[in-house]
Amino acid sequence: MFILGQEKRRRINLGGATSASSHVDILHQAKAQRSQRQDSRKRQESAAHIQAWWRGVCRRRAVKRELRLLFEADALGLNGLRALVLIGRNEEVLAQWSSAVLQEGEGAILQHFVGPERNSWLVLVRRAALLILQSAADFPQSQHTVAHLRVLDVLLSPSIAPRVLGPQGAEVTLEFTRYFLGHNLYPLLAKAISGIPIELKSSAALPLIVLLLTYPFQTINPAHSELYIAAYTQLLIGPFSLPLLPNRLPLQSITHIAANFPLSNISILASSILEVVEALATEARVHLLANLVAFVPPRYAKLDSSSLNTILQLFTALMDALPTHALDPPSRKTSVASRKHALDDSSDSESESEDITRVIAVNAFVPPPPPLPTLDARTLTRLTTLVSTGHITSLLTTTQRHPSTRPSLYAFVLSLCTVWPKQADSVLSHIVVSNGGGIARELYKGYVRSSGLGSDDSPTGLTDPARAKSWPTLLFLVDLYSTMLLTMGDDEFFSSGKNNAPRNPLTLDELTAFSRQLRNIAFTLYWREDQTDVQEGRVPGVALKWEGVREKVTKCLLALHARDSRKPFTPPGHWLVTAQIDMSSFIEAAVFEEQQIAQPVGAKALTKRQISYLSPRLGVLNNIPFTIPFEVRVSILRNFIANDMQNRGIDRHDLHRRARATVRRGHVAEDGFDKLGEADLKQPIEITFIDQFGEQEMGIDGGGVFKEFLTDLAKEVFDSNRGLWLVNKNNELYPNPGQYATEPHSLNWYRFIGRILGKALYEGILVDVVFASFFLAKWLGKQSFLDDLESLDPELYQGLVFLKHYTGDPEDLALNFTISDEEFGVAKTIELVPHGSNIAVTRSNRLEYIHRVSHYRLTRQIKRQSDAFFEGLSDMIDVKWLRMFNQQELQILLGGVNTPVDLQDLRKHTNYGGLYADDHPTIVAFWNVANTLNPEQRRLMVRFVTSVGRPPLLGFKELVPNFSIRDAGEDQSRLPTSSTCVNLLKLPRYKSEKVLKDKLLQAITSGAGFDLS
Structure with missing residues (x-):
């Protein structure tokens, strides 16, 4: 009997777990049970798949056994052929079939192509033949390959089927050719060739492969343009793009290709050239080019204009698709006959790749240059045919007979020189x-x-x-x-x-x-x-x-x-572009751009290419400066210098921040070299002269004394008797090419002289010195030419001109690539190129010889001297500032304009001192006398006062300090004197114009000069 409320009740958890289990445990348990069920299902499915696969393997093996038995029972029958195709790439079966076909004879298999079951035979034999072609490509050294290739020869030969089948045979051969072209005939043949080691030229397979290469072009009528183009394209992209194709083949096969290569029909490829080139990698393009060079050039003369045009266009397209230097990698050693060493002049290396990002931060990504192909030395040797004199001559001769091909020839040569x-x-x-x-x-x-x-x-x-x-x-x-x-x-x-x-x-x-x-x-x-x-x-x-x-x-x-x-x-004005741009804004923009790209002191100078990238205006000024008027460029130069002074905190009038030097009269160059060799010459320089008695000359250097120092220094250092400088027939200076001038002490002198002349340019002080044009060209990084040699060595120049136009055989002159130098009576032979004594001057290389000789005399002999001089010059004057001018303009910047003295301009910019004024009787008489002087006497007068006989390049307003006249008393017997350091004429108050003229002419022609009184 149960008492209500006291019975023991069973506790039931509807979640399916005991009440003690947590919610997380329940989830994990459910997940584990689900995973077990999935694993069980996968095992069952996998077992079913494996069983099915195994049943399939067993069935296929059984079917292949059945097919093998069927094939062996009827190897040359239709059923046996069906069995072979279904079996596929079984090397043993394919070998049996090829052997059976060859044993039965070529006619046996061909006869089936005209019977009632023609189509079935065609389909099955094509499939079987493709299998043996693939086998030959994959295993070219196999013992069965030759048999396979002989079967293919029966099917593709343009002569066998027509001989066996009559007129229908050509159609059968064409049918097989079309099928194979659609199934990579040439790529497979290329694979077969490349699979045979290059040293195994004796392989029996190679002659058969070469025959197969040429058969399609004997079978296909060029009128079938699409099929013919397909065959030609495959041939070029496939076998002809293999490395060292001629080296892989026996001689008889090379001869066969040369005789049967369809060059006369290459014009059919005119519209497909880019397709061929784009289908190839870089190295394959080089190999195609080299292989064509081996077979094509001997047949130029037999080509019509359209074929010659096409082959030149193909060569051009291949070279255009290659990176620069692809045919001449850095490691390559050129032959003596084609040696073209870089000239060791001082020009910018514009051919080198320059990283602009090192100069200025830019956001643009500059991709790296494409890698150069790695080429075999034999390929490179074969490619030298392209640049050989024989090949170029052959092209020139052949294209002369076909005028329509000349543009293609010009494009070819341009591309050849580019790559x-x-x-x-x-x-x-x-x-x-x-x-x-x-x-x-x-x-x-x-x-x-x-x-x-x-x-x-x-x-x-x-x-x-x-x-x-x-x-x-x-x-x-x-x-x-x-x-x-x-x-x-x-x-x-x-x-x-x-x-x-x-x-x-x-x-x-x-x-x-x-x-x-x-x-x-x-x-x-x-x-x-x-x-x-x-x-x-x-x-x-x-x-x-x-x-x-x-x-x-x-x-x-x-x-x-x-x-x-x-x-x-x-x-006049031919070179200028003033009609296209506003000069005022050009000056402002050029000065601004120069400030923007200004570099720290000591930084490497920008090249012309870099400047062009960073500043269009400076690019114009540094590369084609003559398009801008000279006066505009001079104004820009003065602005550049003014900005440089401001950036350096230079104040010409600050007497406390000056470099000081004491120099002795008669030893100006020596003392200047010792005292100013390492000084900052951009700062104002204060010169103190010591007279012949050892006494310091009185006066304050406000700039004029330094000008006199420059004048006297120039007279000393440019004296040709000192051994550093020589003069040509026009009395123009150039560095002495002798051994003495290349010694370290002499090079230091060149460096110092460069700095001093740079100081003159920086300050706008004219110096009475004239340099040879070819030497000035070195300042600008320019190369000297044959025409420059006439001013240096007229006899050598005439000899080279004679050689250039010599109508006989230059070898009769017994010249070689050497030149003789004589110094202090000792002659030595200099080789213009390595082993130059063994290279005779011929008709084909005489221009190179002329250029080498000119380059040696104008550049190589004075290179070290020029480099040292330019190093000092560029300490003072930025290289890109100099490049705004040519040689003649640089000479004007240094020494003024070689033009008649403009007396009106001179009078307008003349200052007077003492009792003189523009309306003073003596001054009026002076200008009247000056007007009666001839041009040479006027230059002497200007030289007498300023030490330079040429007017400043922008007129006398640029003369620093201005031309001045001061009275020098009433002594009528006294000659006029001058202080060239301050451009001052000391003129006595003569009573008559006749006396003034006589005294003035006597002074300016007698060598009277600087007066301290």
């Missing part, structure tokens, strides 16, 4: 020797003159794709004519060709128009605000960036302007 820059000089020089004049005339008159590039009415339309065909001819003419100018003397440059004399290929009128084109192109490219486009943008029609075009055009433009500067042939 192989070390060989560019050799190639261009040979073209110059062959017929450079005729080609230059043809280029200009036939293509460049009417191209519209750089025209005055549309100078900015350079990027128009419609003008893509015009760029190769213009740039090739630029390269060719630049090369011609290297060895073209002024007599030839300005010759009209009368009396059979050598003549310039372009008339002076044509050169005027051509230089205007180049000026417009160069200025447009330098003037672009966004220089990133110039650096990275591609030129239509050529594989060059705009920066490369700009450099080529600038090089030729500078050479033409140099000729015009020496002997004008263009009209």
Whole structure:
């Protein structure tokens, strides 16, 4: 009996667990149970799959056994063929079938292609043949490969099927050819060739593979253009892009390819050239180029114009797709015959890659240059055919017979020189020797003159794709004519060709128009605000960036302007672009941009390329400065110097912050070298002279005494008897090339002289010294040419001109690549190139010899001296400031304008002292007398007062201090004297104009000079 409320009740948890279990434990338990169920289901499914797979394997094995038995029972029958195709890549079965086909004879299998079951046989045999082709490609050294290839020979040979089947045989062969081309015939054959080691030329498979390479072009009618193009494209992309293809093949196979390569039909590829090139990697492009070079050049003469055009365009496209130097990696050692060592002049290395980001922070990402391919020495040797004189001559001769191919030839040479820059000089020089004049005339008159590039009415339309065909001819003419100018003397440059004399290929009128084109192109490219486009943008029609075009055009433009500067042939204002820009704003912007890119003291000087990138205006001023008026550039230079002084805190009037030096009369150079050799010459310099009695000369140096110091120092250091300087026939100075001048002490003197002349330029003080133009060119990093040699060594110049135009065999002259130097009676032989004594001067290399000799005499002999001088000069004057001028303009900056003295300008900027004023009777008489002097007497008068006989470059307002006249008493017997340090004429108060003229002429012609009274 239960008592209500006291019975024991069972506690039930509806969650399915005891009350002590937590909620987390419940979840974990449920998850574990679910995972167990899933694992069990997966095991069951996997077991079912494995069982099914195993049943399939067993069934396939059984089927293959059945198929194998079926095949062996009827290897050459239709059922056996079906079994073979179903079995697939079984090497043993394929070998049995190939052996059976060959044993039965070629006619047995071909006969089936004309019977009632023709289509079935065609389908099955094609599949079987593809299997044996794949087997031959994968295992080219297998013992069965030769049999496989012989079966393929039966099916693809253009002669076997027609011989067995009659007219229907050609259709069968074409059917098989079309099928195989659609199933990678040439890539598989290329794989087979590459699978045979290069040293195993005796492999029996190679001749059969080569036959298969050529069969399609004997089978396919070129009228079937799509199929023919497909075959040609596969051939080039496949076997012909293998490394060292000719080295892999036996001689008879090479001969077979040479005879059967379808070169005469290559014009069918004209529209597919880019497709071929783009399908290849960089190294494969080089290999294709090298392999074509092995087979194509001997057949140039047999080609029609369309085929020759296409092969040149293919060569060009392949080279255009390669990185610069791809054919001439740094490790390569060139042969003696093609050696073109870099000239050791002081020019900017514009061919080197320069990292602009090291100069200024820019956000643009500059991608690294593409890696150069790694090429076998045999490939490189084969590629030298491209730049050989024989190959270039063959092309010139062949294209002469086909005028329509000339533009393709010019594009080819341009691309060759671009991708192989070390060989560019050799190639261009040979073209110059062959017929450079005729080609230059043809280029200009036939293509460049009417191209519209750089025209005055549309100078900015350079990027128009419609003008893509015009760029190769213009740039090739630029390269060719630049090369011609290297060895073209002024007599030839300005010759009209009368009396059979050598003549310039372009008339002076044509050169005027051509230089205007180049000026417009160069200025447009330098003037672009966004220089990133110039650096990275591609030129239509050529594989060059705009920066490369700009450099080529600038090089030729500078050479033409140099000729015009020496002997004008263009009209006044020809080089200027003042109509295109506002000069006032140009000056302001140039000064601002120079401040923006100013570098710390001691930093490496910016190259012209870097400056062009950072500042369009400074790019113009440093590369084509002659497009801006000279007076504007001088004004910019003065602004640059003023800013530099301000940045350095230089005050010319601060007497307390001056470097001081005491120098003895008669020992100005020696004391100046000792006292100022390490001084900061940009600061004002205070000079104190010690007279011949050892007494200090009185007076305060307000700038005039330092000017006198410069004048006296120049007289001493530039005295040719001191051994540092020599003079040419025009009394122009250049460094002594002798051994003494290269000793350390002498180089220190050159460095000091450079600093002192830099100080003169910095202060605007004129110095009466004239340098040879070729030496001034070194200041600007420019290269000297043959025409510069005439002023240095007229006899050598005439000899080189004779050699250039010698009509006989130059080898009869017994010259080699050496030159003799004589010093102190001792002669020594200098090799112009390594092993130069073993290299004879021939018709093909005589221009190189002329250039080497000129370069040695004008540059190499004085390189160390010039470098030391320029090192000192650049301590004072920023390199980019100097590059705003040419040689003639630098001479004007140093010594004034070699023009008649403008008396009105002189009088307008003359100061008077003592009793004198502009209306004083003696002053009136002085100017009356001055007006009666001839030009030479006026220069002597200016020289007498200022120490320099040429007016300042911007007129007498620039003379520092101004020209001054002070009275010197009433003694009528006394001669006028001067203080050249302050440009002061001390003129007695003469009573008559006759006496004044007589005394003045006596003073200025007798050498009277500085007076301390």
